[in-house]
Amino acid sequence: MNSIVSLSYKELLAEFKNILKQNQLKFTSQREIILYTLYNNTQHFTSEDLYMLIKQEYPELSIGIATVYRTLSLLEENNIVSSISLGIQGKKYEIANKPHHDHNICETCNKIVEFENDEIEELQHTIAKENGFILTNHLMQLYGICKECQ
Amino acid sequence: MNSIVSLSYKELLAEFKNILKQNQLKFTSQREIILYTLYNNTQHFTSEDLYMLIKQEYPELSIGIATVYRTLSLLEENNIVSSISLGIQGKKYEIANKPHHDHNICETCNKIVEFENDEIEELQHTIAKENGFILTNHLMQLYGICKECQ
DNA sequence: ATTAAAATGAAAATCGTTATTAATTAACCC
DNA sequence: GGGTTAATTAATAACGATTTTCATTTTAAT
Numbered sequence: 001m002n003s004i005v006s007l008s009y010k011e012l013l014a015e016f017k018n019i020l021k022q023n024q025l026k027f028t029s030q031r032e033i034i035l036y037t038l039y040n041n042t043q044h045f046t047s048e049d050l051y052m053l054i055k056q057e058y059p060e061l062s063i064g065i066a067t068v069y070r071t072l073s074l075l076e077e078n079n080i081v082s083s084i085s086l087g088i089q090g091k092k093y094e095i096a097n098k099p100h101h102d103h104n105i106c107e108t109c110n111k112i113v114e115f116e117n118d119e120i121e122e123l124q125h126t127i128a129k130e131n132g133f134i135l136t137n138h139l140m141q142l143y144g145i146c147k148e149c150q
Numbered sequence: 151m152n153s154i155v156s157l158s159y160k161e162l163l164a165e166f167k168n169i170l171k172q173n174q175l176k177f178t179s180q181r182e183i184i185l186y187t188l189y190n191n192t193q194h195f196t197s198e199d200l201y202m203l204i205k206q207e208y209p210e211l212s213i214g215i216a217t218v219y220r221t222l223s224l225l226e227e228n229n230i231v232s233s234i235s236l237g238i239q240g241k242k243y244e245i246a247n248k249p250h251h252d253h254n255i256c257e258t259c260n261k262i263v264e265f266e267n268d269e270i271e272e273l274q275h276t277i278a279k280e281n282g283f284i285l286t287n288h289l290m291q292l293y294g295i296c297k298e299c300q
Numbered sequence: 301a302t303t304a305a306a307a308t309g310a311a312a313a314t315c316g317t318t319a320t321t322a323a324t325t326a327a328c329c330c
Numbered sequence: 331g332g333g334t335t336a337a338t339t340a341a342t343a344a345c346g347a348t349t350t351t352c353a354t355t356t357t358a359a360t
Contacts, residue, residue: 024336024337025337025338026325026326026327026336026337026338027326027327028325028326028337028338028339030338030339031338046316047316047317048316062339062340063339063340064339064340064341064342065317065340066317066318066319066339066340066341066342067338067339067340069316069317069318070318070338070339085235090316091316104277104278104281104283106283107286107287113281113283115277115280115281117273117277119273120270120273120274120277123267123269123270123273124270124290124292127254127265127267127270127292128254128292128294130265131254131263131265131296132296132297133254133256133263133292133294133295133296133297134294134295134300135292135293135294136257136293136294136295137257137292137293137294138290138291138292138293139289139290139291139293140288140289140290140291141288141289141290142274142277142278142283142285142287142288143285143286143287143288143289144278144283144284144285144286144287145283145284145286146281146282146283147282147283150284174305174306175306175307176305176306176307176356176357176358177357177358178306178307178308178356178357179356180307180308181307196347197347197348198347212308212309213308213309214308214309214310215309215310215348216308216309216310216311216348216349216350217307217308217309219347219348219349220307220308220349240346240347240348241347241348301360302359302360303358303359303360304357304358304359304360305356305357305358305359306355306356306357306358307354307355307356307357308353308354308355308356309352309353309354309355310351310352310353311350311351311352312349312350312351312352313348313349313350313351314347314348314349314350315346315347315348315349316345316346316347316348317344317345317346317347318343318344318345318346319342319343319344319345320341320342320343320344321339321340321341321342321343322339322340322341323338323339323340323341324337324338324339324340325336325337325338325339326335326336326337326338327334327335327336327337328333328334328335328336329332329333329334329335330331330332330333330334
């Protein structure tokens with residue numbers, strides 16, 4: 001499982017094609033446009049968001065909501081996108097083509113600011129160890145009111 | 151908004167009655183039993199879990215799943231219970247009558263271990279501040295494999 | 301006790317997501 | 331390039347969790 005961090009779109013596309021081939025899956029225009037759209041929009045999308053954007057940007061493309069769900073799952077399984085669960089707002093996806101980070105979320109305007117903190121990452125490992133857990137993953141979301149909404 | 155941490159059941163019940171009165175809501179046996187059950191079971195419940203347990207423990211009580219959903223929402227709005235969103239497993243509720251803590255969750259058996267770490271809490275405030283946010287809340291879940299499942 | 305407002309259970313509706321299906325398309329072979 | 335086969339698709343049905351609707355019951359204040 002290679003990291004895709006900082007790949008160019010061309011490299012990312014090649015990586016995706018490799019994964020498809022290895023799994024005897026096919027490269028389709030729907031899959032390409034989903035990847036392309038995620039690459040060029042670093043925001044966080046729900047499946048519905050992404051579906052609506054693609055419908056709007058590519059009116060000639062035939063695409064169904066089920067395909068968006070299927071493709072996002074496929075991309076997530078292969079670590080090309082990652083997701084966060086935002087309670088009432090549902091699951092949001094973002095391209096994994098950036099370093100690990102957590103999220104600072106505005107409760108008023110839903111803006112998401114990404115951050116990274118090594119000290120917390122270390123503490124998380126220590127805590128898990130104390131509890132007898134092997135840490136495999138974590139979720140950290142800081143909710144608040146952003147500067148513009150205060 | 152007072153903290154209910156460490157209240158006795160009697161005090162908690164009085165607090166709940168106050169909240170109801172202030173909002174012109176009524177005190178019912180269903181609401182009382184839901185609160186009582188949460189108080190005496192510090193585990194994490196889905197709405198369905200709680201509904202099943204109450205049906206079993208109080209067969210003479212008429213209660214519907216919709217009432218459980220309604221009451222848990224009401225209790226959460228008033229900070230008497232808190233909830234965590236566990237991705238595929240759905241939303242789980244616990245009584246808020248205990249000090250703040252986060253959750254260490256086993257991906258195999260779904261066991262939840264609670265922990266508290268002041269250092270992380272402090273860092274979270276620092277990070278939010280750096281991002282221009284006023285921190286109102288946070289979510290931290292550490293996923294891993296527990297000792298028994300390793 | 302009377303009465304008005306709120307709460308209830310049961311069932312229907314809704315929401316986000318997944319599975320089914322028949323038609324289409326990509327990939328491989330010649 | 332055309333033929334073949336398996337994968338993919340869009341549309342729609344199905345699904346599970348949650349919410350709403352509504353007619354009936356219960357609470358709380360008089």
